[in-house]
Amino acid sequence: MTTPIDLMILTLVVISGVGALAVKDLLGAAIVFSAYSFLMCLAWAIMGAVDVAFTEAAVGAGVSTVFCVAAVFHTTRRTKD
């Protein structure tokens, strides 16, 4: 069963996934990727998988964004392709 809120979140997941690939600024891509993780966390929570949602929020939206920002900080901010 698909409710309107499911559709809304899944659409935003696709948009933010494509956005994270399309953005030229790598710091921006890291932030969009964090938004993607947060939307996935909402999707898990709606499906009732609260443990997975918790992990996604802590690891995907929190720590991995910090790692991406740290990596961008020490390499380059603009992507070449």
Added chain:
Amino acid sequence: MRLLALIAVVLTGGLIIFHTGDLPDFGDPNSPASTHLSPYYLEHGEGDTHAPNIVSAVLADYRGFDTMFETTVVFAAGLACFFLLRRKTEPGDKPRMYRHLPTGVTLRIKSGGTFPEEDSTEFRRMDSHFVPHQIIIKNTCRLVIPFIQVFALYVVAHGHYSPGGGFQGGVLLAAAIILYAISHDLRRSIHRFSEKVAALSGSLGVFIYAGAGALCLLLGANFLNYEALGPLLGVDAVMARSHGILIIEIGVALAVMAVIVWIYYNLSSAGKHDEGL
């Protein structure tokens, strides 16, 4: 080359989407997973392990072997980051910035010069890119960090009863330390939670997990069959499983916390452990 990659991605994606029709519907009660496996866990889970959160029971007890190697993989990731990134820096190979605290004067000491003592009360080391004194950020983080840590301990200890467990709690503990490192500076964070402690507690976490399994083996049961711990803990078999889940979750939390902090130290300072984000 890019065209080739695009064709490969589109083909694989198309194949996957084409075959999603063969999968059972989401939440279908007649799918194979819902007719054999899930009912068993739901009916026997609480009776076997005394853990109302079936996810914890499955992760830490029924599928404990999987989780042990997941913890080992996390630890291996920390080690890989360490071996790839960590480099030893000589004390005087780069100019350093110091602030003279009584006067507020900033000093730039060239390589080869005499640096003040590490624990000097007059001079404080500054990052070479200028970071202003952010009193709001620092004090907010000082207020928030203890609550994050207490919540993390709750998540670890309450993992059988509510969503959470070792992995999530460990990530939260690590997030508290990373928040400290970002809001203050990396050197002070390393002073509080050093690289040595991170490496040792990472391996200690994996050791607790594998050690609990080996202890069961020594007491005459299968590897990671916590029933055998019952006589040792003075409880019956079901409660022994419950306590076994708690023991290995503490191990997982320790390993995950240490490894994530360790990776952060190496990534944020490019392996030099002197100036972070």
